[in-house]
Amino acid sequence: MELLNHIDGRWVPSTGEGMTDVNPSDVTDVLGEYGAATEDVAQSAVAAAAAAFPAWSQSSVQQRFDVLDRAGSLILERRQELGRLLAREEGKTVGEATAEATRAGQIFKFFAGEALRGGGELLPSVREGLDVEILRRPVGVIALITPWNFPIAIPAWKVAPALAFGNTVVLKPAELVPACAVELVRILEESGLPSGVLNLVLGSGAVVGDALVRSPSVSAVSFTGSDVTGRGVAAACAAAGKRVQVEMGGKNPLVVLDDADLTVAVEAAVNGAFFSTGQRCTASSRLIVTAGIHDRFVDAVQRRLATLTIGHALEAATDIGPVVDRRQLDKDLEYLVTAAQEGGEVLGGDRVDRPTDGFFMSPALVLSTTNEMRINQEEVFGPVASVIRVENYDEALTVANDTRFGLSAGICSTSLAAVTHFKRHAEAGMVMVNAPTAGVDYHVPFGGSKASSYGPREQGSYAREFFTTVKTVYVNPGQIDQQSP
Numbered sequence: 066m067e068l069l070n071h072i073d074g075r076w077v078p079s080t081g082e083g084m085t086d087v088n089p090s091d092v093t094d095v096l097g098e099y100g101a102a103t104e105d106v107a108q109s110a111v112a113a114a115a116a117a118f119p120a121w122s123q124s125s126v127q128q129r130f131d132v133l134d135r136a137g138s139l140i141l142e143r144r145q146e147l148g149r150l151l152a153r154e155e156g157k158t159v160g161e162a163t164a165e166a167t168r169a170g171q172i173f174k175f176f177a178g179e180a181l182r183g184g185g186e187l188l189p190s191v192r193e194g195l196d197v198e199i200l201r202r203p204v205g206v207i208a209l210i211t212p213w214n215f216p217i218a219i220p221a222w223k224v225a226p227a228l229a230f231g232n233t234v235v236l237k238p239a240e241l242v243p244a245c246a247v248e249l250v251r252i253l254e255e256s257g258l259p260s261g262v263l264n265l266v267l268g269s270g271a272v273v274g275d276a277l278v279r280s281p282s283v284s285a286v287s288f289t290g291s292d293v294t295g296r297g298v299a300a301a302c303a304a305a306g307k308r309v310q311v312e313m314g315g316k317n318p319l320v321v322l323d324d325a326d327l328t329v330a331v332e333a334a335v336n337g338a339f340f341s342t343g344q345r346c347t348a349s350s351r352l353i354v355t356a357g358i359h360d361r362f363v364d365a366v367q368r369r370l371a372t373l374t375i376g377h378a379l380e381a382a383t384d385i386g387p388v389v390d391r392r393q394l395d396k397d398l399e400y401l402v403t404a405a406q407e408g409g410e411v412l413g414g415d416r417v418d419r420p421t422d423g424f425f426m427s428p429a430l431v432l433s434t435t436n437e438m439r440i441n442q443e444e445v446f447g448p449v450a451s452v453i454r455v456e457n458y459d460e461a462l463t464v465a466n467d468t469r470f471g472l473s474a475g476i477c478s479t480s481l482a483a484v485t486h487f488k489r490h491a492e493a494g495m496v497m498v499n500a501p502t503a504g505v506d507y508h509v510p511f512g513g514s515k516a517s518s519y520g521p522r523e524q525g526s527y528a529r530e531f532f533t534t535v536k537t538v539y540v541n542p543g544q545i546d547q548q549s550p
């Protein structure tokens with residue numbers, strides 16, 4: 066199947082370098098092929114979004130509600146089919162993928178409501194006789210650049226608020242997962258979105274991503290991806306005076322204290338570190354464990370890992386699907402070699418043979434690590450977690466915060482004092498108590514601190530900060546002829 070760009074309501078091919086969309090559970094299964102979009106294609110997508118902006122930004126909130134609500138319903142009706150597509154394209158298990166599709170549907174429903182709750186305030190002025198209106202206005206054409214690890218949820222949580230608040234969009238999904246983005250755009254088209262309001266370009270970040278970031282007609286960029294790329298995008302936007310929102314990586318700590326419930330801590334660690342093949346920005350990649358529970362915790366995690374089935378993402382029995390592609394698999398395995406060279410004891414982390422030719426590896430637990438090691442400072446983004454043994458809570462908190470990242474941080478403990486202190490002092494945008502570091506609801510703000518995020522939060526009612534601009538209006542009502550038409 067040929068995967069196409071979507072520009073001004075038409076599905077159009079591109080003549081750039083040929084790209085193949087392959088199932089990471091079985092490389093003989095090809096989902097589609099496409100020619101990478103060229104800079105010209107990106108510019109025509111921006112032009113279409115700019116032409117559609119005046120009408121969409123003036124559209125009624127009822128129209129926006131209807132489109133987004135319908136899209137949410139269609140996604141939820143088709144969640145099983147979308148889940149299978151997503152599992153085939155990205156490699157998370159079909160259960161995880163169906164849950165992701167469900168979340169995308171819920172996001173559209175939530176932002177349908179946000180269109181109605183558009184916002185704005187009316188305040189009295191300190192000057193006699195004046196009122197002050199604070200209006201929320203659409204920003205303009207917004208470029209949305211997304212990573213491969215949540216191929217439908219991340220496009221959904223950027224597209225839905227952008228449209229709800231009257232902006233027009235060019236979406237550029239990651240090169241590895243174009244098919245999910247194509248389906249999402251089809252659904253919005255079927256939901257009655259006017260032509261040109263949402264445009265899709267399939268291609269490389271260096272060519273079309275960069276062209277979108279630099280286009281003078283793009284007013285804002287919302288990016289999710291690696292920190293190296295994200296920092297470049299933020300710098301380019303700042304230089305051009307564009308609004309920018311950048312969500313990047315993590316090196317998320319899960320602290321396990323002596324007084325933790327062992328079963329809860331093991332489930333939080335295994336789920337947080339290894340589910341979705343560890344390919345989550347919020348994955349618990351550093352397990353920081355106090356001495357009194359360390360050996361029992363490590364034993365229990367190993368026993369739990371031994372129960373997990375690694376295999377084809379579409380097989381119902383699979384707990385851990387493949388790594389997304391060969392490049393990421395090689396990177397994961399290289400990090401384990403480095404960890405061993407630096408003194409870590411690597412358990413698991415082996416290539417696994419399955420009946421199909423996919424990028425399978427067993428979960429890796431790296432013991433006896435210190436926080437200075439590369440495995441604890443750099444984001445691996447695979448089914449890899451390391452254990453850092455510490456003496457007490459104070460040392461655990463110091464180690465947890467000793468990272469340039471600050472996305473999510475977790476603690477497993479039954480001590481109110483420790484939990485309360487951790488909530489206040491963990492340097493992270495999200496804190497989880499007796500729960501995995503990964504997994505955030507669709508109606509609450511999502512984002513981090515330090516090198517993990519830059520710009521306003523995503524999701525929930527906080528999304529309004531990025532996707533609207535504020536206009537302050539003074540009105541002297543006494544001078545207005547109330548009888549005039």
Ligand code: NAD
Nearest residue numbers: 211212213238239270271274275290291294312313314346
């Ligand atoms: P990536 O940075 O390689 O790519 C992300 C997107 O940016 C892709 O669409 C890519 O084509 C595009 N891109 C690449 N170069 C570009 C350029 N010069 N200009 C503009 N766009 C460009 O990231 P990835 O490998 O797709 O995703 C994995 C990363 O995403 C991990 O670091 C992970 O932590 C992060 N992530 C963060 C969050 C979050 O919300 N904080 C969520 C999911 C993933």
